[in-house]
Amino acid sequence: MGIDYYTCANCRDTFPDCISYFSCENCGQHFCSNKCGKRQVSEPPDDIDDDADWEETVTCIFCRTEAVTDDDMIDFLLKELNITYDQALERYKQAVIRGETDDGE
Numbered sequence: 001m002g003i004d005y006y007t008c009a010n011c012r013d014t015f016p017d018c019i020s021y022f023s024c025e026n027c028g029q030h031f032c033s034n035k036c037g038k039r040q041v042s043e044p045p046d047d048i049d050d051d052a053d054w055e056e057t058v059t060c061i062f063c064r065t066e067a068v069t070d071d072d073m074i075d076f077l078l079k080e081l082n083i084t085y086d087q088a089l090e091r092y093k094q095a096v097i098r099g100e101t102d103d104g105e
């Protein structure tokens, strides 16, 4: 039995699986805490007749689109800009040459 480490999908912190972290059943993301992933359990509808028919759903910031992973954001932006990853990389390189990035100021 070893300790596994996860990277929090929100704050990118690494944490061991022996702490009480939050693993979203809905989308499978791992968060360092319920607070960080903004764990939310769905409320039963007011007009519910039979509790047995209702199943609570646990959601996180990604399920509710309050945040996106970097990978998803990159995919989205590339599609929006209609360029490939390589083209974006090329633009980045050009920007670095022109000194337009935040690095090394």
Ligand SMILES: [Zn+2]
Pocket: 008, 009, 010, 011, 012, 013, 031, 032, 033, 036, 037
């Ligand atoms: Zn976190």
Ligand SMILES: [Zn+2]
Pocket: 024, 025, 026, 027, 028, 029, 059, 060, 061, 062, 063
């Ligand atoms: Zn989720």
